[in-house]
Amino acid sequence: MGRRSWVGAGLGAALVGAVGVGLLVAPAGAAAAPPLPPVSPEDLVSSVMTARPGAFAGEVDVDNALGLPAVPGVPQLANGTSTIRVWSGGEGRGRVAIPSGDSERTLVSDGTTRWSYDSRDRTATRAPAGGGRGGPPGDAGAQDPTAAATQAVATLRQSSTVTVDGTAEVAGRAAYQLVLTPLPTERTLLREVRVAVDAETRQPLELTVLAQGSGEPALQVGFSQITYGPQDPALFTFTPPPGTTVRGAPGPDGQHRDGQRPGGDGQRPTRVGDGWDTVLIGRAPQPQQGQQRPDGAPDLSTLGTPVSGPWGAGRVITTAVATVIVTDDGRIAAGAVPQQVLTEALAR
Amino acid sequence: MTTVEQARTTAPFGRLAAAEVRWVLRRPRTLVLFALLALVPVAIGVGIALTGGPGGGDRDGPGLVAAVAGNGLVLPIAALSLALALLLPLTVATAAADALAGEAAHSTLRGLLLAPVGRTRLVAMKGVGVLTVAVVAVLAVAVVGVVTGWIVVGGPSGTMITLSGTTLGLGEALGRVALVAGWTIVQLLAVAAVALAVSAFTEHPLVVLAAVLGGLIVFGVLAAIPSLEWLQPLLLTSGWGAGTDALRDPLPLDGLASSTLRALVYLVLGAAVTVWRMRRRDG
Numbered sequence: 001m002g003r004r005s006w007v008g009a010g011l012g013a014a015l016v017g018a019v020g021v022g023l024l025v026a027p028a029g030a031a032a033a034p035p036l037p038p039v040s041p042e043d044l045v046s047s048v049m050t051a052r053p054g055a056f057a058g059e060v061d062v063d064n065a066l067g068l069p070a071v072p073g074v075p076q077l078a079n080g081t082s083t084i085r086v087w088s089g090g091e092g093r094g095r096v097a098i099p100s101g102d103s104e105r106t107l108v109s110d111g112t113t114r115w116s117y118d119s120r121d122r123t124a125t126r127a128p129a130g131g132g133r134g135g136p137p138g139d140a141g142a143q144d145p146t147a148a149a150t151q152a153v154a155t156l157r158q159s160s161t162v163t164v165d166g167t168a169e170v171a172g173r174a175a176y177q178l179v180l181t182p183l184p185t186e187r188t189l190l191r192e193v194r195v196a197v198d199a200e201t202r203q204p205l206e207l208t209v210l211a212q213g214s215g216e217p218a219l220q221v222g223f224s225q226i227t228y229g230p231q232d233p234a235l236f237t238f239t240p241p242p243g244t245t246v247r248g249a250p251g252p253d254g255q256h257r258d259g260q261r262p263g264g265d266g267q268r269p270t271r272v273g274d275g276w277d278t279v280l281i282g283r284a285p286q287p288q289q290g291q292q293r294p295d296g297a298p299d300l301s302t303l304g305t306p307v308s309g310p311w312g313a314g315r316v317i318t319t320a321v322a323t324v325i326v327t328d329d330g331r332i333a334a335g336a337v338p339q340q341v342l343t344e345a346l347a348r
Numbered sequence: 349m350t351t352v353e354q355a356r357t358t359a360p361f362g363r364l365a366a367a368e369v370r371w372v373l374r375r376p377r378t379l380v381l382f383a384l385l386a387l388v389p390v391a392i393g394v395g396i397a398l399t400g401g402p403g404g405g406d407r408d409g410p411g412l413v414a415a416v417a418g419n420g421l422v423l424p425i426a427a428l429s430l431a432l433a434l435l436l437p438l439t440v441a442t443a444a445a446d447a448l449a450g451e452a453a454h455s456t457l458r459g460l461l462l463a464p465v466g467r468t469r470l471v472a473m474k475g476v477g478v479l480t481v482a483v484v485a486v487l488a489v490a491v492v493g494v495v496t497g498w499i500v501v502g503g504p505s506g507t508m509i510t511l512s513g514t515t516l517g518l519g520e521a522l523g524r525v526a527l528v529a530g531w532t533i534v535q536l537l538a539v540a541a542v543a544l545a546v547s548a549f550t551e552h553p554l555v556v557l558a559a560v561l562g563g564l565i566v567f568g569v570l571a572a573i574p575s576l577e578w579l580q581p582l583l584l585t586s587g588w589g590a591g592t593d594a595l596r597d598p599l600p601l602d603g604l605a606s607s608t609l610r611a612l613v614y615l616v617l618g619a620a621v622t623v624w625r626m627r628r629r630d631g
Binding site for chain 2: 013014017020059085097099101102103104106115117119120124235238239241242243244
């Protein structure tokens with residue numbers, strides 16, 4: 001072995017290192033917009049509304065820049081990125097795995113029963129499945145792009161300009177970009193909501209929420225990888241493993257929401273306004289004497305900054321896309337609107 | 349004629365490697381480290397068996413150790429991921445420090461360099477010694493972990509409960525343990541290659557230990573700084589949480605694959621630097 005071959009070997013090693021580092025660091029890289037036949041927004045929206053979500057398996061990346069205050073016990077809400085694994089068997093059957101560090105939350109729906117399993121305390125919660133909601137279990141509501149995007153399209157249709165803004169490639173699939181922009185009359189913090197719709201299956205693949213005054217998305221929920229096709233039926237059944245605490249369903253109308261929204265004890269929130277500047281006013285659950293806060297419910301009394309006005313006094317929590325006011329007399333007003341709209345709604 | 353000369357000037361690699369392995373495994377400090385490593389799963393298992401798990405089943409369990417309670421086959425995986433943080437890298441770093449810097453400190457490296465053994469073969473021989481230490485160390489933790497988990501912690505009749513709430517049979521559970529063990533060995537080899545590279549540059553074994561453990565700590569600090577998030581893909585340690593993925597069902601391979609790729613990059617670079625330096629070293 002001469003010296004020259006050593007120089008070659010050294011160069012080879014350096015090359016391996018460079019390629020390896022490149023592989024590790026390089027992002028997926030934005031692909032060119034795939035050519036697709038033009039489609040009118042109406043057709044696209046309606047095809048999304050009518051499309052039956054079939055069977056698929058995928059990984060969903062959640063990029064959260066909502067600027068929510070840190071709530072102890074609910075780390076998923078804080079800014080950052082996380083990956084969720086989703087399987088759907090169609091007909092209301094689904095499985096969602098939300099890994100976090102050394103634990104995992106698993107949501108399984110077999111079409112009639114919903115299970116939620118938390119590996120940290122090894123508890124399984126059983127609930128009857130909600131009526132006729134397709135796709136993965138509704139528990140994943142905010143995080144599953146199928147349900148989230150379909151819902152957003154349906155509600156925002158009246159008060160927005162709906163356009164199809166070109167095409168994009170999401171998770172290796174050609175997709176239409178459906179863009180919802182609030183009409184100029186709407187007083188909202190949101191600038192734009194983009195939904196990437198699979199050109200073939202018409203399933204929403206990615207939801208991007210852009211706020212006023214920021215170029216970066218406030219929230220991006222989208223598949224990083226998706227495979228359509230029948231899934232192993234065993235994925236959609238759940239048997240509580242030995243040593244698990246099994247809890248039954250919560251109260252009859254207790255809209256089980258994993259404690260993220262403590263249900264207002266049967267009282268539905270009132271809506272003020274419509275469209276993008278809708279304000280929801282509800283009543284905060286009163287902490288009953290001798291009873292602890294429900295497990296996992298955030299303690300709102302320490303968040304936000306104090307405000308007061310003709311409507312009373314309370315604390316305001318501001319995020320990139322929404323504002324919430326919790327008044328001292330226990331009312332909660334929330335909306336994707338500036339603080340002023342909230343105080344006007346509270347003053348009514 | 350040339351064949352005869354070659355037969356005289358090169359020793360068979362197998363014999364060299366066997367001699368090195370015997371030499372490494374006979375060192376008391378290596379044996380003490382193995383014993384310490386084997387104690388890790390025993391300590392966790394006995395602790396859990398006596399107290400019924402951290403926090404008595406409350407949700408504040410520190411990660412994987414909480415998952416071991418009543419679920420013995422998780423013990424080897426939990427023990428491996430705990431030991432990978434510091435103890436296992438310490439073990440391979442010790443072996444790598446002894447391999448070159450230690451020999452230099454005792455002035456025995458000169459003899460090896462003068463011996464009729466090619467420099468590359470010398471490095472390969474030393475590498476085999478360190479590899480053996482890494483494999484034996486990981487196997488010690490894994491096997492003792494399985495046995496302890498089986499006997500002391502017990503579990504639902506030879507099955508493993510995954511973090512996803514599914515139950516795996518014995519064969520698949522042992523397969524997951526083997527997967528984590530193999531993945532841990534690759535990560536350790538990356539550490540060992542870097543340690544050998546440092547070892548090739550110095551004649552003080554302590555420098556190697558300090559460099560490797562200091563490097564691990566620096567990596568941990570860098571990973572904790574949010575504004576340095578872009579560094580994460582470069583840090584060897586940032587993939588070390590992926591061992592937990594073996595406890596999820598269905599098994600996600602992304603994290604395991606990317607951390608293995610990262611380890612292989614470190615391995616190739618470390619080995620290349622080691623060989624390059626040893627070709628030029630003269631004592």
